[in-house]
Amino acid sequence: MHSQNKRSGNQPKLVLCTCSRCPRTLYPEEEDDEDGCKTSFACRDHENITPKFQYCLNASITDDTNTTDVVIYDETMTDALRTECRVMVLDKGNIDQKVLPPEISAVIGVPKLFELTKRADNSISVNGISDTPDTNVLQPKSASTSTSLTPQTPDPKRKRPMQDVPGEKRQKM
Ligand SMILES: [Zn+2]
Numbered sequence: 255m256h257s258q259n260k261r262s263g264n265q266p267k268l269v270l271c272t273c274s275r276c277p278r279t280l281y282p283e284e285e286d287d288e289d290g291c292k293t294s295f296a297c298r299d300h301e302n303i304t305p306k307f308q309y310c311l312n313a314s315i316t317d318d319t320n321t322t323d324v325v326i327y328d329e330t331m332t333d334a335l336r337t338e339c340r341v342m343v344l345d346k347g348n349i350d351q352k353v354l355p356p357e358i359s360a361v362i363g364v365p366k367l368f369e370l371t372k373r374a375d376n377s378i379s380v381n382g383i384s385d386t387p388d389t390n391v392l393q394p395k396s397a398s399t400s401t402s403l404t405p406q407t408p409d410p411k412r413k414r415p416m417q418d419v420p421g422e423k424r425q426k427m
Pocket of ligand 1: 273274275276277278297298299300303
């Protein structure tokens with residue numbers, strides 16, 4: 255299923271970091287140590303955790319006829335942004351989960367081609383985001399099948415070269 259024209263209906267909600275031992279979302283805390291100010295992620299219930307940096311974006315996709323709430327998971331976001339979540343948070347300093355990184359804000363309201371898949375729990379996830387303009391918007395009523403062309407064998411440990419998204423310059427909001 256292909257859908258076009260992303261527009262932000264509800265404010266997109268982004269989770270960047272979770273506990274390695276529970277699903278809790280972790281928020282950054284400023285911490286003073288000998289080297290100066292440092293950002294750390296701590297879980298209320300667990301000590302000595304390793305923060306798990308993974309994108310999880312709740313957003314809406316709008317086309318001519320309706321709006322669909324979707325979840326965009328880590329691999330798709332990493333592909334679309336060409337930036338791993340850890341890099342986005344730690345190296346680029348996008349540590350405030352309530353503020354969308356400019357790389358994500360730049361995509362809001364811009365027509366994109368989305369590959370959607372309905373999951374077992376009836377939520378809809380995005381398998382791919384591309385810039386391919388498609389004037390013939392497919393609009394099947396049922397979202398039970400995926401037309402994804404990418405092999406469904408994701409390797410979360412896959413490393414990809416770091417590169418900036420073309421034509422996209424960092425801008426502070
Ligand atoms: Zn925890």
